[in-house]
Amino acid sequence: MAATLYFTRHGETFWNVENKICGATDIALTPRGREQADALGRKLRQMALPIDLVLASPLSRAAETARILAQAAGLPMQIEPRLTEQNFGVFEGTPRDGADFHAAKAHFVNRFGTGESMLMMSARIYPLLDELRRGDKTCLLVAHNGIARLVHSYFYDMTNEEFAGFGIGNCELREYHFQ
Numbered sequence: 349m350a351a352t353l354y355f356t357r358h359g360e361t362f363w364n365v366e367n368k369i370c371g372a373t374d375i376a377l378t379p380r381g382r383e384q385a386d387a388l389g390r391k392l393r394q395m396a397l398p399i400d401l402v403l404a405s406p407l408s409r410a411a412e413t414a415r416i417l418a419q420a421a422g423l424p425m426q427i428e429p430r431l432t433e434q435n436f437g438v439f440e441g442t443p444r445d446g447a448d449f450h451a452a453k454a455h456f457v458n459r460f461g462t463g464e465s466m467l468m469m470s471a472r473i474y475p476l477l478d479e480l481r482r483g484d485k486t487c488l489l490v491a492h493n494g495i496a497r498l499v500h501s502y503f504y505d506m507t508n509e510e511f512a513g514f515g516i517g518n519c520e521l522r523e524y525h526f527q
Contacts, residue, residue, distance in 0.1 A: 350480055354399060354488040355499050355522045356417075358410040359384040364518065367444050370492070371436035371463070374408050384519040385413040389420025391521075392488075399423055400485040405431035405492060413519065414490035423488070430472045433492035437463025453512045466498075473498040481526045499524065 359381025363370045377385070392399065402425040404414030411427060418425035437460030439449045452458050456466040473495060480487055489499065497514045500506070503524045506514065516522060 349526070350483050350486055351526055352398070352486050353477070353480060353499075353524045353526065354397065354486070355496060355516075355524065356388060356413075356488065356490055357493055357496055357516050357518055357520060358405075358407075358413040358490060359416075360518045361409050363441070368441050369436050369439050369444050369449065370409070371433055371440040371494075372407070373440045377409050377412050381409070381413070381518065382416060385416035386420050388519045388521065389417030392417065392421040392423070397488075398486050399488045401426065402488045402490060403428040403431065404490040405429075405433060405495070407432060407492070410490050410492060417490070417519075428476070428489075430476045431489060431491040431495055434466065434469045434494040435460075435463035437461040439463075450512070454508060456508075466494075469494065470498055470501075474502060477502050496522070 359377045361370060361375045361381060362378055363375045365378060402414050402418045402423050404411050404425060404427055406427045406429055414425050439460050442449060452460055459465045477499065493515045496516045497511060500514055501511055
């Protein structure tokens with residue numbers, strides 16, 4: 349049974365710089381994003397964390413981050429489709445700090461017009477985390493802010509407001525412990 353799980357968000361993207369919601373839109377890393385991934389990989393090698401496998405979202409910003417950091421850290425990597433970021437529907441490409449988006453995000457069954465609700469996303473992330481808990485490998489997940497929110501909620505009680513407002517920085521490393 350796995351005792352620990354690590355999580356990081358992909359490196360900086362062009363839409364992160366422009367303060368736009370990426371969601372399921374496949375947005376590339378900036379040169380700085382690639383540097384962040386390499387720096388995290390070198391840090392992981394130095395820390396010698398007991399990571400057996402890197403699992404990454406198939407979206408290019410996360411997959412490229414994972415490839416870069418896995419190579420720098422000397423770790424195996426594979427794509428995990430369930431780690432794909434939430435589809436924010438009509439809000440993709442709009443400002444991250446938009447009032448309408450923040451209001452819609454507070455409703456967990458909202459599909460954002462043409463997207464995926466937070467409840468739908470949790471239906472794929474929580475079972476993945478259950479599988480990892482039962483498994484014998486310590487994994488590093490490389491994914492997105494929406495996925496980070498759900499992973500954090502799996503391990504910690506959160507209010508709706510805390511959930512909606514939770515986020516992590518690009519290539520920020522988090523450590524979680526299965527009970």
